[in-house]
Amino acid sequence: MKPSSSRSELFGGILAHSQVAALVSDETWLTILLDVESALARVEAEAGLIPMEAAEAIRKACRPYRFDIAELGAAAADDGNPVIPLVAALREAVGPAIAPSVHYGATSQDVLDTAAMLIAKLALRVIWEDLDGAAVAAAELARTHRDTVMAGRTLLQQAVPVTFGLLAAGWLTGIRAAQDGLRRIPLAAQLGGPAGTLAGLGPELPERFAAALGLAAPVLPWHTDRTRIAELAGALGTACGAMAKVARDVTLLAQTEIGELAEGKPGGSSSMPHKRNPVAAVSTLAAAAQAPGLVATLLAAMPQELQRAAGGWHAEWRPLRELLTATGSAAAWLRDCLENLVVYPDRMRANLPPGPVDTGHAAELVDRALR
């Protein structure tokens, strides 16, 4: 049976609307897995564990175009993970003399986990940038509309007045909190060998290996200590929730009957050409809604058995990739949404009951959030 892909370009325009999708693609994975094998060989050669020539030969062999992703994937099904056939192919590529130096002393999970951290690092950068774009746009809205009065709405009922600036400032603080959370994520290399004892590798190698790849060095191999994955998941889930809050507000304020906001590039309809759907906000909501379930899946996979797990580790691959994709997509959509948001101050004023308007200390709060 040909293991087919579960890709989607058809739905990807909406649900994978970010460069993150490319960063979690098979092509990037293959490239990064080879980078990790190459870096491993290099630091092992520097430590005198394998010949320097072997490391050089391995580096040269680590060219993605030489490897067939579909073949590796099919073989992975026999072995339990794609690194096993990749190492076999790499050993074949370098020939029998160099082969023993490939993947020397390492285990598949060392390479796959390290690659996952590198991919997460790349993805987090893109996500962070789009969140930053969204934050800048929210700040701009807060500044511009510092004194734009509108109805406050609690439980979807009109309450006392607020300003649109204060609402946007609240969006800003949520997005900034999400960014801070993502910045704190500990992305460490993984190197321990088959049972995490560094047998044949030496206690100093993980640090060198991590440094070579620009990752942190962990105290111990973390094959079955998945707190790093959980913290990453939690931060991404928090970011999705913060973004969904903003998008929900946009869809509510863009309602026909409220009409206080509109998207600058609204979507059409297959049946009603006059409609102006808030597609960016809706897509943000759809992408962000993936997070709670994916976070739960990653947390539920944490009780991993003894030295390496019987299923829990394998269960992480899909949700980690999907969670990065979903968060990336939500961030890109939200940035689009906020950068192009159209605000109708007159409508905001008109929706308030007539009479004097007391917005309390909204303006000072906006100033404080913008500081």
Place this chain on the structure above:
Amino acid sequence: MKPSSSRSELFGGILAHSQVAALVSDETWLTILLDVESALARVEAEAGLIPMEAAEAIRKACRPYRFDIAELGAAAADDGNPVIPLVAALREAVGPAIAPSVHYGATSQDVLDTAAMLIAKLALRVIWEDLDGAAVAAAELARTHRDTVMAGRTLLQQAVPVTFGLLAAGWLTGIRAAQDGLRRIPLAAQLGGPAGTLAGLGPELPERFAAALGLAAPVLPWHTDRTRIAELAGALGTACGAMAKVARDVTLLAQTEIGELAEGKPGGSSSMPHKRNPVAAVSTLAAAAQAPGLVATLLAAMPQELQRAAGGWHAEWRPLRELLTATGSAAAWLRDCLENLVVYPDRMRANLPPGPVDTGHAAELVDRALR
């Protein structure tokens, strides 16, 4: 920004190990979406809503190779779903005279939901077949080992004796319950037009449309009544749990120190060539572990607003496809696992404390389960 795919052939060998992956692919989606548009045109022509020649022209234009998936996906990002650009492309393909007859009176969600149900139907057939293969294998194990004594284990401590036949019979009843659950799923066509009033379509059209596609006809359009999706999700989640129970047992009984079971085609190791990993059971566990989070995502998407949702509907597309893929993969792996399972009755006997063995009415229970 090019919306890239989130496909994976690299991990697909393990996590998408079933024909279901092909059934949820973009290629199948495009084909089925076109089938739905074509069927709609036909029943509309039969009802006299559009000319018969238009329906014929539409049928001829509904050839998947004429449409570019990547282009449709990119355009979907502007419109909020891929049916909008598909209808536009189809209208262009048939020319201005026929164009108004394309997608006549329908809304995007009519076509997308109906296609989703058709895809689910195809996927459920594959899943059901693999579950059936697993059930037949479990039944065969129960029959063969009706009287093979082994230690009962509760809380992972040896308790009173059982038979392996009884354990396998328990696997069988779980799998059969999962199959029954999947058979009960109501897969109905969707047709309501922009706000579900059948304006321009007529009250009889949904039934004809459903019949033409081999789906049930719903009482009402169900654009925002997602109980069908929830029931499908629940049944798939139940199936995954039932399969994971079996796979967990296999990994436990295959432990080196217990050694009562082994997989017929175990996997290797990148670092320890002697190892014989229970890859099929581990992969079953990894695939099945996706289900609880995906089911939660689909349930959480149910409160869809008024006539059509602002995000909740879009949030279903990914988890529904992923849940079908994961369940399909788990079923294919479990079938592999059970069809090739190696049983060591001597080891089972040896792991029991010496002395007489009372397995109660285990044999009668096996007979009852096999009836």
Place this chain on the structure above:
Amino acid sequence: MKPSSSRSELFGGILAHSQVAALVSDETWLTILLDVESALARVEAEAGLIPMEAAEAIRKACRPYRFDIAELGAAAADDGNPVIPLVAALREAVGPAIAPSVHYGATSQDVLDTAAMLIAKLALRVIWEDLDGAAVAAAELARTHRDTVMAGRTLLQQAVPVTFGLLAAGWLTGIRAAQDGLRRIPLAAQLGGPAGTLAGLGPELPERFAAALGLAAPVLPWHTDRTRIAELAGALGTACGAMAKVARDVTLLAQTEIGELAEGKPGGSSSMPHKRNPVAAVSTLAAAAQAPGLVATLLAAMPQELQRAAGGWHAEWRPLRELLTATGSAAAWLRDCLENLVVYPDRMRANLPPGPVDTGHAAELVDRALR
């Protein structure tokens, strides 16, 4: 350390707003656990396994007021479940001559699972009744407002017109689907003895035991086949989603700016006495929002090890009780909401753009749903 309770009357008015809360209380649990022990003794006496006088003595001893819930709970922490200390206390109560006949041949899980099914049966009846009340109210709204025109809203933007009757009819079909799902749940007794072999009990006993308690008899003991729990969870999750859809619609249509619906008994505000919050709809949403996570927890607990689980079974107790409570609360709130809903047809008409209104076949669809 005194194991304290996690009860809440303070929040229970909102989150446990149904008789279901009483049915999952410790008091009911104790009563039902004793009923199960008593029924077990009776059918065992009838089968000649224990003396009839013993069964009679046990029946007399099974009085809830004789047992101290807090003591049982504390002792449960030593043993791993509350049935172990309950059996010990019951044996003490009947004296040494009868003691061996108490819980004869059974295991804790037999009694606890059977009690859980009896409690679920009672709770489902209450939930079903409240759902029925909500359905009747929705049907009445559909009938009354069969021809009341209102704006259709898709993605929260005004689309083509509909009728409020059609919207209410859609609520009705969702609730009816949820009711049907709950009616299909298989609630079976559990009886297998320590490792499920019926050792010392006989193959006919489960059927008699089930009949005595008004439950179905399973083919096999289901100590680690949790498909029944999963199906129950799925049906409750589906019901919560169906209810949340209705409540979300109510909150949206009750918005100050839309004003087409209002609750008959709205809530106040600690700070704004004039506010009229749709408390029943909001509370329905809050209760229903508990379901997806609870369903996921129950599904994730399914891979239970061998003859009895090391944690997975224990992990079910809380979410099963909470899911019944949440669904019961949502159903009671939704019934309150719909039975007292105030509809403003004039406002519905006023919110439509001026001009002729075509609601398609909305009226026929309402008639069909009411049939």
Place this chain on the structure above:
Amino acid sequence: MKPSSSRSELFGGILAHSQVAALVSDETWLTILLDVESALARVEAEAGLIPMEAAEAIRKACRPYRFDIAELGAAAADDGNPVIPLVAALREAVGPAIAPSVHYGATSQDVLDTAAMLIAKLALRVIWEDLDGAAVAAAELARTHRDTVMAGRTLLQQAVPVTFGLLAAGWLTGIRAAQDGLRRIPLAAQLGGPAGTLAGLGPELPERFAAALGLAAPVLPWHTDRTRIAELAGALGTACGAMAKVARDVTLLAQTEIGELAEGKPGGSSSMPHKRNPVAAVSTLAAAAQAPGLVATLLAAMPQELQRAAGGWHAEWRPLRELLTATGSAAAWLRDCLENLVVYPDRMRANLPPGPVDTGHAAELVDRALR
């Protein structure tokens, strides 16, 4: 209908096995809610917003024993939250002259969220202490068994040798990471008034209010910016996963056939008096298994509408309390488990194949983890 409680002392011995259960009880909630009202009055008096005598009268009236929890809970159902009837009762208690000074300028959510943060703070302290006890015990095991060889097990198959010290050191790093995560949680007071504008309160009041209660002061009111709740949830979920990993290992190594670990205070069985169940590890697993679903529920509740949510906020109350309880229970159980763990080095050695044993750099890694 009397809103009954969903407490459980019967199951609480296992699932609420920690002082945290008392900290999230209604009694504590009531006390803390009154503390918050009292502190609010005090800082308002200091700011000249209400008379000092009023603050003093309010302080004196804030005695928990004067209020009836069941009555407040029932009234909460009418109003949508328990602070509204509490404020009403407090106003009645102080008499009409002082009444306007009670809860001056605040909204229910200000008081409830602040109380929730105070309760979380108390609970986190208890959880942190129990985690610390577990960490100290793990460190002691790592130190004592620095050189105790045992089989490494990957995918539950014997792989290369390790030491028990290294395994325990891995438990230690996981627990320490969880502790660090909990320490980083931002617990801020909430004060904004009805729509978060601080109308009538002044921009400096939140800082004073926070300081008076020992909480951080937020930049803005965070009524609908729930990133704090999400970060708390993520850290608790991570802690539960880290603990479950340890407990899973204990259950596996305590298997009859492996016999390398045993609990010091194992549990009994209702049917098999000889059994020695690892109750503490099993209960840790059961409690920790609650977390993924609860975290998902809290994350899914994040998109809260505009100034205050229509359901999302109310949906947080239960899962937050349950998540604190579950994490507290898991921590208490794990501490029990590790502090009393019995290690069988001879059995560990005997389970290894005969011959020389190379545990690589396990000892150095242990030393590093203990530093």
